[in-house]
Amino acid sequence: MSPRIAVTGRIPxxxxxxLHEAGEVVAWDSLDVPSVEQVHDMVRGADAVxxxxxxxVDAAFLDAxxxxxxxxxxxxxxxxxxxxxxxxxxxxxxxxxPGVLTDATADIAMALVLMATRRLGEGExxxxxxxxxxxxxxxxxxxxxQGNQLGIIGMGDIGQALARRAKAFGIRxxxxxxxxxxxxxxxxxxxxxxxxxxxxxxxxxxxxxxxxSSATHHLMSTDQFRMMRPGAFLVNTARGxxxxxxxxVEALRSGQIAGAGLDVFENEPAVHPGLLQCxxxxxxxxxxxxxxxxxxxxxxxxxxxxxxxxxxVAPPTPIPLPST
Ligand code: GLV
Numbered sequence: 638m639s640p641r642i643a644v645t646g647r648i649p650x651x652x653x654x655x656l657h658e659a660g661e662v663v664a665w666d667s668l669d670v671p672s673v674e675q676v677h678d679m680v681r682g683a684d685a686v687x688x689x690x691x692x693x694v695d696a697a698f699l700d701a702x703x704x705x706x707x708x709x710x711x712x713x714x715x716x717x718x719x720x721x722x723x724x725x726x727x728x729x730x731x732x733x734x735p736g737v738l739t740d741a742t743a744d745i746a747m748a749l750v751l752m753a754t755r756r757l758g759e760g761e762x763x764x765x766x767x768x769x770x771x772x773x774x775x776x777x778x779x780x781x782x783q784g785n786q787l788g789i790i791g792m793g794d795i796g797q798a799l800a801r802r803a804k805a806f807g808i809r810x811x812x813x814x815x816x817x818x819x820x821x822x823x824x825x826x827x828x829x830x831x832x833x834x835x836x837x838x839x840x841x842x843x844x845x846x847x848x849x850s851s852a853t854h855h856l857m858s859t860d861q862f863r864m865m866r867p868g869a870f871l872v873n874t875a876r877g878x879x880x881x882x883x884x885x886v887e888a889l890r891s892g893q894i895a896g897a898g899l900d901v902f903e904n905e906p907a908v909h910p911g912l913l914q915c916x917x918x919x920x921x922x923x924x925x926x927x928x929x930x931x932x933x934x935x936x937x938x939x940x941x942x943x944x945x946x947x948x949x950v951a952p953p954t955p956i957p958l959p960s961t
Pocket of ligand 1: 690712713714715716738925926
């Protein structure tokens with residue numbers, strides 16, 4: 638019997654074509670996010686499921702799928718939507734899509750650094766609002782970044798790719814991470830390892846590039862904003878709940894920090910109403926990996942992962958097993 642493969646969101650044909658060669662595919666064919674019930678109906682009896690980051694994979698999902706399920710292939714690098722331990726307990730392999738979205742996401746992080754420090758969102762809003770404006774020596778001055786310090790929290794692939802970009806802009810790199818990266822990478826990037834507290838208190842821009850987990854929930858909250866320099870900026874392209882959004886609104890309103898560039902939100906797609914009022918916040922709708930090339934590569938890699946597991950072959954990018 639050919640394997641049954643469910644796909645819980647619309648994905649590019651580059652991935653679907655591979656799946657069709659491997660089995661019978663049931664794919665959600667709408668750009669709307671399916672409800673939990675719709676997901677559970679779709680995955681019933683599946684051997685493999687491709688999930689988007691809007692799909693929650695928990696005990697109820699695994700119960701709905703049933704005992705044939707062998708692999709959950711997330712079409713995303715972040716996998717906080719998946720209860721990996723519950724999957725492992727049932728012998729279900731989990732995979733994600735690292736690597737293929739590194740450059741696209743680092744591009745967006747760098748874009749947000751520039752947009753926030755140079756007030757580009759605000760400028761665009763002025764033009765579109767038809768308000769009068771005039772070039773002037775003191776008009777809409779932003780903050781220069783050359784010679785400033787970018788503090789990167791989470792120096793994985795995306796953090797390093799952002800560091801390479803920032804270095805080309807003449808920015809100094811500091812980073813905090815569970816472990817220092819290799820001396821060779823540090824030397825290439827001119828990056829200095831420091832504690833998170835030191836990084837927060839010395840950086841002109843702080844960028845979040847770490848995964849989201851219970852350990853990083855609200856990693857940026859009132860105390861951390863207090864540690865930041867008054868002229869500093871926060872950029873988040875990782876996951877929304879790493880930031881306590883209410884505390885961020887307070888820090889932006891009070892001038893505790895100078896501005897923020899956000900691609901992700903604590904309860905997305907909802908955005909804290911206070912953020913909408915902050916002129917000094919640049920807000921974009923989770924576009925980190927949103928290029929045609931990257932999304933095709935993500936779909937292809939996720940499909941490759943699923944097809945390999947179904948064939949009894951090691952998948953290219955398994956999610957590391959949770960440490961016990
Ligand atoms: C996007 O946010 C991803 O994790 O791939």
